[in-house]
Amino acid sequence: MTSLPQNETPRKLGLVIDLDICVGCNACVTNCKEWNTGGHSAPLTDLHPYGRDVDGVWFNRVHTFEAGSGRDHRVVHFPKSCLHCETPQCVTVCPTGASYKREEDGIVLVHHDWCIGCKLCAWACPYGAREFDEDAGVMKKCTLCIDRIYNENLNDADRRPACVITCPAGARHFGDLGDPNSAVSRLVAERGGYDLMPELGTQPTNKYLPPRPRRDHAEATGAPDLLEHLDEEDQPGGFLGWVDRLLSR
């Protein structure tokens, strides 16, 4: 059923990604591939893995951006995966019912046996979250590790998405963003978590936390912002000047 759930989903499971902490190590990318190539969407096909034109299906990719210059310069590592939107346009365009949003927790999934491979969902997603598996001929996407988070064979601590569990920096959080008192919701409220491309009305569940203001300027400690510049004319005369000229030769 590609019509969206009629009522608001009671739970809105999703991720909160902290751009202040992410170091761009790609551990989440790798563990996502590792888990999912054996899980619900298996296999995550790789085409020509040892050839010149390596290609393959990945659910999570890290882009690195920079902005500003000089002291305003920032480098931001930016992991991107499905945002499990509240109004996912990828779902409503699906002609077969293969794409759907779960009523109980808001997770957006693909029923691979129904997918005809028309790729319209990938055109409708603004974020590039869906990747087509050329080999299987069906669309695949992040499942929020649905086969981990509800897996009763795992310890409680392990019932979290593979990307979250593996992040060595603690930049990724998983939880119920529909519950205003959950740890992730409080984090979003405290840090000013935001949506990607809010102007498109997709209402993403996943939130991004902005980098904190920088505190590495001398000004912040009360010291002078910059040391006085020593011009050519201010060079010392006398004996020290003579030594300087001698050594500068």
Added chain:
Amino acid sequence: MHPALSVIFFTTTAGAGYGLLMMLGVLAPIGILPPDRVFGAVALALALALVSTGLFASLFHLSHPERSWRAMLQYRSSWLSREGVAASVTYLPALVFILGWVGVGNTSGTWGLMGVAASFMALVTVLCTAMIYQSLKTIHEWHNSLTLPNYLMLALMSGGVWLSALVHLFGIQAPTVDAYVIAYTAIAWGLKVAYWNHIDTTRHPSTRRTATGIRARGAVRLVDPPHMTDNFLLKEMGFRIARKHALKLRRITHVTAFAVPLVGLVVALVLQGPVAAGGAVVAALSASFGVVLERWLFFAEARHTVMLYYGEGPA
């Protein structure tokens, strides 16, 4: 957007077929076209052949054509599904209309009503096709109110030029057909000019800044892409065409899709005999080529928001 040949072939041939069916289904019942059985057989066969080969081509765009029946199921939310339903339903009145015109030699009364119904369903199918593209908020070049009228008028024009050619080849006196098709071509040309003007002077609201939310001063730039070779996203959505090439192809489209057909159709309208037929045939061939080029550009010039994450588009 990657201009996939199967989709270009589908939208242009099926568009021409539905345009032809739209005209036949109305012009025969109201008596502008005579209930000539041979003419009806050839014209309706051409319309259904264009529609059917187009639909068949669209199946090749799918990885699992054997599951394509499922595409009829989600008509409540999906324009692609609605298109599938409308395309299938169109066959029913169209086949009854063929039976009346070709089998019985009658295009009035109930047979004529079936023609009008087929014409209406052909219209609905073309509108659904256009809405598949117009409804995508991710692509500025498609998500605007000119996409739908462009698709509709190009369908009427590209089907109409073939009707005009057939009318002249069969020596049927129906100058009204030429006059209609001249009007369709002029309107389609005007809409295409308006469309290109629109996409040249406006842009998508999203930027690299809204896509990433990075609020630092200055432009947001990509330092490091997430992969070194092209992936599905770049192959499907990352197609780019150089501005100068696009402008050259637009000029060729102006000439082949609109200017040459207009001249040919005016010749067909004002002159008689083989010269008029020649004008109509040249118009049909030129317009058919031009519409394929127009459709190729419709895809090639379309830019998707995902490319913001690969450092393209406004900062």
